[in-house]
Amino acid sequence: MAYEAKSGPRARRVIRRAWLLCALLSLPAVLLLGVLAFALRLDAGLASLAGICLLFYLILVASTLVQSFVRPLQTLSNVVLSLREGDYSFRARGATAGDALGELAAEINGLSDLFQRQRIQSLEAAALLARVLEVMRTPLFAFDRENRLQLLNDAGIKLVGRPSAQCLGCAAAELHLDSLLAAPDQAILSYGSAPARWLVHKRVFRQEGSPHTLLVLADVSGPLQEEERTAWKRLIRVLGHELANSLAPIKSIAGSLRARVGEGSGENEVRDDLRRGLGVIESRADALHRFVESYRRLAQLPAPRLQHVALASLIERVALLEQRLSIQVEAGSAVVLEADPDQLEQMLINLLTNAVDASLAHRREPVRVAWALEGTAVQVVIEDCGLGIANPENLFVPFYTTKPVGSGIGLVLAQQIARAHGGEVSLVNREDADGARATVRLPALSRRA
Secondary structure (H helix, E strand, C coil), X not given: CECCCCCCHHHHHHHHHHHHHHHHHHHHHHXXXXXXXXXXXXXXXXXXXXXXXXXXXXXXXHHHHHHHHHHHHHHHHHHHHHHHCCCCCCECCCCCCCCHHHHHHHHHHHHHHHHHHHHHHHXXXXXXXXXXXXXXXXXXXXXXXXCEEEEECHHHHHHHCCCHHHHCCCECCCCCCHHHHHCCCCXXXXXXXXXXXXXXXXXXXXXXXXXXXXXXXEEXXXXXXXXXXXXXXXXXXXXXXXXHHHHHHHHHHHHHHHHHHHHCCCCHHHHHHHHHHXXXXXXXXXXXXXXXXXXXXHHCCCCXXXXXXXXXXXXXXXXXXXXXXXXXEECCCCEEEEECHHHHHHHHHHHHHHHHHHHHHHXXXXXXXXXXXXXXXXXXXXXXXXXXXXXXXXXXXXXXXXXCCCCCCHHHHHHHHHHHCCCEEEEEECCCCCXXXXXXXXXXXXXXX
């Protein structure tokens, strides 16, 4: 497509200058014609006719010269102007290799084609970047030199909890991202009240010559918890092995001595004291042995044997096992899980036992169990009416318990079973009443009709 030359003051000045140069070039010919007419004493009419013919010829040649040089240069100037304005669809006419102007037009047309291809590639790259940012599950933020947000993706919007229009242009402090932005690269921090732990990646880039900061957050809660669980397993295996090796002979020797004291002679009071002391040693060694064995079972939880499990019947069966008070079961969707029924039942028993213990300690009931299907996952909720959670930081820490006779492995085992099935257990205080709410989120296989 050709781009027609635009007329303007500068173009008119160029044309006038070209005509003036043509007139100056034609002046010797006109003077020569006058001298010849005077020297040959030509008739006035014939001389006038010759002058008119010469003048017409000179005007035709000058017009052709102006059109051949000035107009193509104007066209090329307008094409370059369109390139500067970002319009790459115009082309110059006469782009042939036969002359210098044609070669110049061909080069400008080639430059326009190059710019057009680069623009298409840039648009495609921008569309690809937008798509990548859209599907990224990692929050990403870009801040200018004044720490004002210039870019974020959908994961960042979800983390901040505001629409994109309310985030762009806001300072990092307004979005509570200033601590993450000020943290060093590869630091691990928390954001807000969420329990997640974020690994901070920071990079500096320039846009229009101004420095910007790219902030990328990676959720490392899962890996950190897995490392913590692995460390606990190693510790439990070591403690279990060493304690079991020591407790077995202590228990055996204490039992043997207690039997010999009962058979021997001596003062009754001394014999009774020895018998009681050895009995206590044997009893506590046996209790400690059982305690260690429970932790060893926790560290050696086998992989789940997956099969189709109907969630409703499983929850109803677990609720019937609890006889201390009635459990309110609110039936939800008929959901089928791909899970290990024995491990899943043990997880629900542990959570339900904790809820019943809390409600009985507060002398309030009932305990409510409900479930609902949310997309491709099912969410099981267990609510009690107890005193709530006093120390939520240590909920899933092995060995920690607030019960007088608790072992501290119930919640840890429940969390371990849930994660082995691709789910998660969370425990928070209720907002609508006294007590706590345990939530189990598991992937659902299907919904039954």
